[in-house]
Amino acid sequence: MRSTDLDNRHYYCHYLQWPTAVGHFSKEVRSMESLESFRQEVRSWLEENCPASQRLPRDGETPLPWGSPQAVEDAKLWLERCANKGFTCPSWPAEYGGGGLSNEQEKVLRQEVAAVGTQLPGMSFGTHMLGPVLLELGNEEQKRRFIPDIIHNRLTWAQGYSEPGAGSDLAGLQTRAERVGDEYVINGSKIWTTGANNADWMFCLVRTDPDAPKHDGISFILFDLKSPGVTISPIELISGASEFCQVFFEDVRAKAENLIGEKNKGWAIAKRLLQYERTMISGMGGGGGPRGGAKRKRVAKRYRSMADMALPYVGEKDGKLADFALRDQLTQTEMDTICLTLTTKRVGEEVKAQKGPGHTASMFKWYATELNKRRQEILTTALGTQALGWEGEGFQAHELAHTRGWLRSKGNSIEGGTSEVQMNVIAKRVLGLPD
Numbered sequence: 001m002r003s004t005d006l007d008n009r010h011y012y013c014h015y016l017q018w019p020t021a022v023g024h025f026s027k028e029v030r031s032m033e034s035l036e037s038f039r040q041e042v043r044s045w046l047e048e049n050c051p052a053s054q055r056l057p058r059d060g061e062t063p064l065p066w067g068s069p070q071a072v073e074d075a076k077l078w079l080e081r082c083a084n085k086g087f088t089c090p091s092w093p094a095e096y097g098g099g100g101l102s103n104e105q106e107k108v109l110r111q112e113v114a115a116v117g118t119q120l121p122g123m124s125f126g127t128h129m130l131g132p133v134l135l136e137l138g139n140e141e142q143k144r145r146f147i148p149d150i151i152h153n154r155l156t157w158a159q160g161y162s163e164p165g166a167g168s169d170l171a172g173l174q175t176r177a178e179r180v181g182d183e184y185v186i187n188g189s190k191i192w193t194t195g196a197n198n199a200d201w202m203f204c205l206v207r208t209d210p211d212a213p214k215h216d217g218i219s220f221i222l223f224d225l226k227s228p229g230v231t232i233s234p235i236e237l238i239s240g241a242s243e244f245c246q247v248f249f250e251d252v253r254a255k256a257e258n259l260i261g262e263k264n265k266g267w268a269i270a271k272r273l274l275q276y277e278r279t280m281i282s283g284m285g286g287g288g289g290p291r292g293g294a295k296r297k298r299v300a301k302r303y304r305s306m307a308d309m310a311l312p313y314v315g316e317k318d319g320k321l322a323d324f325a326l327r328d329q330l331t332q333t334e335m336d337t338i339c340l341t342l343t344t345k346r347v348g349e350e351v352k353a354q355k356g357p358g359h360t361a362s363m364f365k366w367y368a369t370e371l372n373k374r375r376q377e378i379l380t381t382a383l384g385t386q387a388l389g390w391e392g393e394g395f396q397a398h399e400l401a402h403t404r405g406w407l408r409s410k411g412n413s414i415e416g417g418t419s420e421v422q423m424n425v426i427a428k429r430v431l432g433l434p435d
């Protein structure tokens with residue numbers, strides 16, 4: 001970053017009233033002369049600002065139970081502090097409230113965050129899907145309107161892609177939007193919309209030219225889910241929870257200024273967002289994100305690792321799992337996880353140096369989510385009938401959590417496009433095979 005950029009950063013921060021987004025670092029660090037002093041500064045900042053309940057406990061500390069009122073308050077505070085610093089989106093431009101960090105600085109930040117045993121908070125559909133797309137393809141007003149709210153988690157987003165007749169064949173979507181004055185009037189419905197009942201706004205794919213070939217008549221638009229004409233119906237799952245919704249639109253009015261990119265050119269934006277989504281899912285489900293390795297080591301210290309978790313159910317002999325086949329599967333899965341983590345890290349760094357993720361996102365999404373399913377299946381085998389509990393005194397908390405995690409992992413390879421769809425993308429776009 002050049003000093004002029006930094007000057008602009010100050011200017012825009014005042015303009016946007018982000019008093020604490022930048023300006024905490026010393027002059028040497030801001031001029032990026034020394035990564036080492038940046039590291040020291042980050043380290044002290046983390047020491048001062050990361051609440052104890054938001055990091056792994058140190059020797060002699062008793063962790064607060066997850067979900068306790070104090071831990072919830074601390075989580076809010078941690079989010080607020082990181083957002084004010086731009087650390088929820090470290091590499092985003094500081095002019096919109098992001099951290100404005102270079103790749104090297106972000107790497108240092110993440111190393112220090114991992115060393116403290118915490119995570120940068122605020123991961124959301126906004127930070128990992130819509131935000132990067134807006135920064136790439138939104139206009140200046142749209143960035144100024146939405147990016148700061150995403151960084152601060154002030155607006156939560158739902159993804160309006162799938163429809164009852166359009167999942168894998170997403171371009172077959174039928175929700176219509178017609179231009180009327182300076183608005184679009186939307187009619188139709190979306191399904192499997194994660195968290196729509198708790199979201200503020202939706203980024204939505206709509207058909208704006210019903211006569212064009214199906215990929216050509218689609219637009220990408222944002223609107224408030226509290227708009228008149230929006231009905232949100234949670235879909236009850238077998239667990240009784242309602243993660244998904246069906247969302248109906250009846251003459252919903254969205255401002256035309258919130259259409260991203262050009263009218264009828266939304267398909268390219270939709271695909272770009274899916275690349276970001278697939279990257280996010282592969283980092284979560286597979287444990288293979290750039291932070292996966294360090295995180296897993298620390299988590300393993302605090303919680304039971306896969307092997308520890310399996311031990312009580314398969315028996316231990318001379319410090320080794322007695323069941324040879326299970327031991328083999330556990331080892332293979334751990335090795336595959338480490339390989340995925342390293343590959344993701346290497347490719348992630350290459351991708352950062354370029355322009356965000358490409359079609360390889362499908363490879364990682366496919367591999368990471370299938371690996372996660374494999375991991376969950378092995379644990380289920382290891383836990384035996386204890387893995388099949390839903391409630392009741394006969395089960396320990398980690399066993400009940402496993403049952404839910406195992407079932408949830410099935411959705412990993414469906415959301416963001418199924419594994420079969422990823423294989424189609426890999427065949428066509430990565431390997432260059434004919435249709």
Ligand SMILES: Cc1cc2nc3c(=O)[nH]c(=O)nc-3n(C[C@H](O)[C@H](O)[C@H](O)COP(=O)(O)OP(=O)(O)OC[C@H]3O[C@@H](n4cnc5c(N)ncnc54)[C@H](O)[C@@H]3O)c2cc1C
Pocket residue numbers: 158159160161162163166167168169190191192193194195411412414415416417418419420421424
């Ligand atoms: C946990 C979860 C969260 C989700 N969240 C959201 C959300 O927030 N917003 C949203 O819009 N959607 C969301 N979805 C929906 C998701 O994107 C779709 O379920 C997915 O794209 C598949 O579409 P479908 O369910 O219509 O299945 P279909 O497309 O009907 O597919 C059925 C089966 O046919 C296979 N198939 C279909 N076409 C092909 C092909 N060409 N080649 C090979 N096999 C094929 C599929 O792989 C699948 O096995 C979510 C889904 C899940 C599971």
